């Protein structure tokens with residue numbers, strides 16, 4: 047790799063957080079010739095104890111795939127991923143129906159284990175001589191102007207470190223962002239939704255999946271819903287999303303079983319009553335937060351990426367994908383060899399509107415998933431979108447543009463707006479024509 051920095055020296059880059067975005071960012075910064083220190087609060091995930099059937103999985107789509115392909119890891123990740131070709135909807139009586147994501151070009155989402163993906167990325171970091179990983183190092187304070195940081199290690203010792211550039215990939219509750227918030231000109235907002243989520247599991251049975259594997263299963267129930275994604279070990283990770291007040295009403299074992307018998311009749315025997323009782327009451331529902339902020343950088347000293355920059359509710363399956371796309375875009379900008387402060391400013395400028403847009407879209411998709419998917423209007427629109435997508439060049443349905451293309455997120459929204467307007471006009475004109483035609487027929491017969 048070539049030496050980085052305007053002065054031709056190797057820049058020392060500290061990346062805080064070795065999650066999905068941090069480890070990918072480390073690979074990219076290292077490939078550009080920088081000296082990378084990757085600090086992670088938790089232990090090395092590759093050495094962590096496995097909890098069978100509880101691996102959290104994620105939907106990987108185009109933007110994440112593109113970022114992985116850029117560092118030669120896409121094939122490796124897809125080799126163990128499970129394709130999900132559409133949504134399988136479970137109604138209250140236990141009947142199922144399928145809505146394919148992309149009947150035309152047959153693109154699909156991939157269910158990937160968070161842990162496996164993180165391991166692949168960390169293994170790739172290990173192969174680069176200019177990446178040093180420091181696990182069990184929690185960032186406790188930082189001075190962004192001076193590039194100094196303090197970490198607490200596993201023995202509770204304070205470890206001082208410094209870097210030319212500090213990159214915060216430390217998630218929704220980012221400590222690096224906390225430092226940026228103090229700086230003048232930094233805008234920040236966060237919104238907790240009234241909905242919490244809890245993870246359950248549909249285990250494998252006789253070594254096989256208990257439901258068709260190649261779908262994202264959804265039980266839409268108006269104000270709440272449950273989804274399930276397949277795992278490599280043939281189990282499903284189930285996520286129950288409900289308003290906290292609904293969670294609060296389920297106090298006893300009987301409350302829970304009655305609730306599931308009423309709302310998730312077909313899922314109950316698959317999860318198993320005993321397992322459900324154990325898993326449900328073991329943890330509290332988790333909060334979900336959506337965060338918008340900008341700028342993402344401070345001079346040529348600090349930068350935030352991924353959830354640290356734009357945490358979103360998980361209902362578009364785009365949090366990780368968007369975070370990985372940050373890395374793709376940043377790498378492209380850094381490749382232009384601009385002075386670093388200009389490059390980082392360009393990154394903020396080119397990214398914030400799209401990041402805000404996907405936060406909004408994720409909020410919207412929560413309504414779509416829990417409520418709209420079971421409406422006929424949704425199915426008709428989906429059918430119409432598919433038809434137009436097939437025969438009308440330039441017509442890309444919203445879901446496809448978000449999940450199966452790299453169209454900037456803000457443009458995905460703008461695209462949907464003109465499509466809505468056009469359909470409204472066509473529907474209006476068709477209705478008007480029908481009324482007029484009816485009027486003419488009536489006049490001819492009766493007047």
Ligand code: FAD
Pocket residue numbers: 062063064065066067068085086087088103104105106183184185186215216217218219220221243285351352353354360362363364365366367368369
């Ligand atoms: P994180 O994954 O949060 O990683 C941050 C890392 O920083 C962690 O390893 C953490 O230990 C470390 N860290 C934190 N603080 C410190 C510190 N002070 N010092 C050192 N290290 C620190 N996205 C999708 O694209 N598809 C999906 O299907 C999807 N499903 C989701 C389902 C749920 C229920 C949830 C909650 C999220 C989902 N997401 C999904 C979003 C996705 O999980 C996140 O967008 C993604 O994990 C962000 O990656 P990140 O590396 O930015 O942050």
